[in-house]
Amino acid sequence: MAGLLLAAGGGRRLGGRPKALLAHRGRPLVEHAARVLRDGGCDPVHIVLGAAADAVRERADLTAYTTSENPDWARGMGTSLRAGLAALAGSGADAVLVSLVDQPGIGAEAVARVVAAYEGRASLVSAAYEGRRGHPSLFGADRWADIAASAEGDQGARAYLRQHADVIKLIECSDVAEPYDIDTPEDLRRLE
Numbered sequence: 164m165a166g167l168l169l170a171a172g173g174g175r176r177l178g179g180r181p182k183a184l185l186a187h188r189g190r191p192l193v194e195h196a197a198r199v200l201r202d203g204g205c206d207p208v209h210i211v212l213g214a215a216a217d218a219v220r221e222r223a224d225l226t227a228y229t230t231s232e233n234p235d236w237a238r239g240m241g242t243s244l245r246a247g248l249a250a251l252a253g254s255g256a257d258a259v260l261v262s263l264v265d266q267p268g269i270g271a272e273a274v275a276r277v278v279a280a281y282e283g284r285a286s287l288v289s290a291a292y293e294g295r296r297g298h299p300s301l302f303g304a305d306r307w308a309d310i311a312a313s314a315e316g317d318q319g320a321r322a323y324l325r326q327h328a329d330v331i332k333l334i335e336c337s338d339v340a341e342p343y344d345i346d347t348p349e350d351l352r353r354l355e
Contacts, residue, residue, distance in 0.1 A: 164278050165256035166205025167247040168196050169319070170264035171213025171236035176346050181214040182265045184222060185345060187354045191223040196264045201227065203274025205260050211247045241314035248307045257284050259307070261320070262299040267354065268341030269298060276334050277301050289324070290340065291333035296324065297342040
């Protein structure tokens with residue numbers, strides 16, 4: 164089970180502060196998010212960087228993970244999802260669990276629950292919060308090409324998941340995680 168952390172965003176609504184570099188528990192947020200994937204059962208963990216990639220590599224300890232850089236990060240999350248799936252294509256992974264760097268309220272327990280729901284290379288699994296689909300999401304390897312083909316702008320896999328809603332296995336995680344995003348200056352108060 165590979166983990167894929169999308170951490171390329173430039174933090175446009177945060178005044179251009181890349182989310183990967185936001186301080187959380189004394190370290191860059193990208194470190195926390197990558198560790199959550201590893202602690203939740205993902206190995207390898209691949210991180211897609213973009214905005215301020217050199218600064219992220221310099222300030223964050225990412226030695227336990229592989230990274231790649233999305234040169235098209237400014238065109239939206241869809242380009243990072245495509246880049247990450249392409250980077251994992253030859254890894255031998257049967258599935259990938261995709262997580263976003265700006266959701267520090269989602270911890271290893273939620274990741275482990277979604278990972279445990281894996282049933283095969285055609286699996287589609289998402290965490291749910293009070294019955295509503297959220298992150299992280301697990302994609303069996305047989306679905307990667309179609310997901311990458313549908314990934315556009317800031318939508319990522321949303322269109323694909325909407326089209327396949329009838330086969331997505333939802334795993335309730337609201338008792339162990341909070342799916343908020345760090346998008347605006349007001350959201351920064353949620354970081355520790």
